[in-house]
Amino acid sequence: MNEIYMMTIITNRGMREKFISFFQKNDIQITISTLGAGTANSAILDYLGVEKTEKAIYFAFVTRNTWKNLKKELYRKMNIDIPGRGIAFLIPMSSMGGKKALYYLTAGQDVVIEEESVLKETEYELLVTIANAGYMETIMDAARSANAPGGTVVHAKGTGMEHARKFLGISLAEEKEMIFIVVRSGQKNPIMKAIMEQAGTESPAGAVVFSLPVTSTAGLRMVEEMEG
16 A cells, blocks of 8 residues: 555644645545644744744645645645745555545545555554544553553544545544554554454444554564563
8 A cells, every 4th residue: 555645734723724725625635633832942943934833733645646736736825835834744654444444534536555565674663543532442452452552642633524424434523532553563463453343433433543664763662572
């Protein structure tokens, strides 16, 4: 599935309405949005001529062809090259928890389904689970049943509820949680399977899970190392 990427856009919160309109005009389904804050120091802000601002963060799933067209529009319509306006980047996906979730996340795009792809010598992968709020423990219990280590939770807001009903046949809550778990590549499939079976789209948790390649780590102590 190396034709699919998680696109991340970080922009000032004051640009939210403009970006949402931009996404709609380009038929991009923003799966998750959340809030953050910039960390640049005052010297950098003064140099760029911008003020310290709170940020809006958007996640969507795009193919390479979609990104090529969208990138041009980000420059042409949103002037993303202006300092302080925002940044956009892609992260390659390595696997997806089920075709239903895949088509939900990439609706309207021509998707090439290939064999699972992992960057060479990738020892770890990041499992990302998007679920309805309040089901973090359900997700982690499912993951731990397949010997997963601990995770990190980010509270966010889901979008495209009608879109979810169309492709998943379920009603999703607007409030979301994103659970991040770093695992060894060999552990990934059993953990993803456990989450899908115990907390997937047909359950109240409504979880969608996918993985991203991790090329380097520091400070990770996996379960088997701590128990050894």
